[in-house]
Amino acid sequence: MALDTARKAERALRNELGDPSLTFVRPSYLVGPEGLLAGEKLHLDIRRMEVAQLDLNRREYELTKHISLLQADPWALVALRATGRCTFTVPEELLDLDTPGHYFRRIRSVSLSVPCVTGPYTGVACTVRLLRSRVRTSPLPKDGEYAPVADGEDRFENQLGATEAVVTSSGNNDSGLFDPGAGDGRLLPFEYRGVVSEWQLELPDGPRPFDYDTITDIVLHVRYTARDGGQALRDRAGAHLRDLLAEGTAAGSVRLLSVRHEFPTAWARFVGSKAGNGSSERQPRAELKLPLRAEHYPFFAGTGPAGLTNVVLVARSAGAEQQLLLADRAWDRENPNDEADKKTRAVKLTGRPDLNGLLRGALRDDPAIPGKRAWGDLPEPTGSFSLYSEKNTIKDLFVLLTWSAKDPAL
Known part of the structure; x- marks a missing residue:
């Protein structure tokens, strides 16, 4: 013994x-x-x-990172509102935005905030489950590469943790513990796991205790320790982050806009207008005009996004529609001077069972609709962006802008 x-x-x-x-x-x-x-x-x-x-047992850096799901992975926030469940990742570049050059990042404690509207004495019972995590154990790059190039590298320690979970009660910086500082000798939930991780959030799937559409964000408060990897690792982290931002694949490269809440004037004008079928100038479609500005993007976009790499539209229909057509003009018209501009550009939003009936469509990825042409060129990241619809009974429209930065402020 x-x-x-x-x-x-x-x-x-x-x-x-x-x-x-x-x-x-x-x-x-x-x-x-x-x-x-x-x-x-x-x-x-x-x-x-x-x-x-x-x-x-030397003291390491002790830091706190507040990870906003709206900024890091807005698509996961849309899924959580619709289905009550989502999976999201905390990538290394999200931490490198604050502290490039750090390594051996390990969790000390985790808590969750769920900004939402609930009734009196109504709790926010959210199950927070850690699926997997990774710790960078060496500050040395491999063959000049910062990110992992193969599975099983000795620079990283991969950990599986699907059995570790907590359940919150209040949704206000809740760690799922009665007293996180009790010091009873036991490890805290997720302690010593890697901060670079994948998580699953789950709200009650039966009768909903409150309206999940009122959830404005999910904030994961991570308190963790880290070590300084030196100037060489710091330079590699900065170069890797710039490459991801230039490609539009970094965490934070997707901006979620709720048209109803962020453009209330344009939304009221759209809902109050008459929607025609767009067959002629006398039957115009209802216009939704979105003034995109530089403040709609994060500060680290620098002088402004160089361009958009994709635009995804998600609509919540007020009726039972399973399809919604959004066009680039008020009515169909032939342009005899431009062969490529004869047909109206349009995107079709279709119902997604995995999103509890939300309608989804992408300007870049979706194929052409019969009688129309594919959207093709994406709008500019700043300026006026107009959509035209034959139905203005939509409850809300979410626009997910994937942007790339030419000169990020790093």
């Missing part, structure tokens, strides 16, 4: 210090005539372990 307890303490020390090479307890203490001194030998190794814990 003493030997088994010592080995457990050794494993706990390795996990606490993040060094799997530490070895103190021998495989056996009963070999040879010295077996009579097994107790003294084990006691000596335990004392060596205590000294190593005092010598090696």
